[in-house]
Amino acid sequence: MNTFTTKSTPLLGGSSSDLDEPNHHSPSSSTKHAVTKRELTQKENFAVSALAPSMAVLFTNPFDTVKVRLQLQGEFVRTREPGRNGKEIIRVTEKVYKSSLDCLTKTFRHEGMRGLQKGLFPAILKESSKNIFRLGLYDPILNSMHPLNYPGEVSTAPAWKRMIAGATCGAM
DSSP states (O other), rough: OOOOTTTOOGGGGGGGGGGGSSEEEEEEETTOOOOOOOOOOOHHHHHHHHHHHHHHHHHHHHHHHHHHHHTTTOEEEEOOOOTTTTOOEEOOOOOSSSSSSHHHHHHHHHHHHHHTTTTTTHHHHHHHHHHHHHHHHHHHHHHHSOOOOOOOOOOOHHHHHHHHHHHHHHHH
């Protein structure tokens, strides 16, 4: 018995008037769930604009940590040795890692997840503060360039206005 019907799914070809009819083929036909959409407030828009890149940093920060460790290995280090009357001696640090994967595995083995996530808090601050304006100001700038006729209306701004709004946000 086929339990899937496209009649109650507007995205698959049904109409919105078909949603009012009960679906007799599904086992849970007695319960109907109405989904209501609402627009985000400006504060919620800014919060989401900061939250999304912050979540992305959780996954990209270990690779950034590996990149920095690979860049810093083999660098010159200036030290003062007490036996040489306080003169500076320049030494080259030894190379510990052979590749990115080697650095990732050694860091995880010796320092755990904390070692891979070093610098996470500044990275989150950087990304969220950068993107809160880039993403959060897009709608207000677009609405100032192309005002809506009534609240909740979908913007029908031409592509050139959307590009200018995006470029303005990117320049901030």
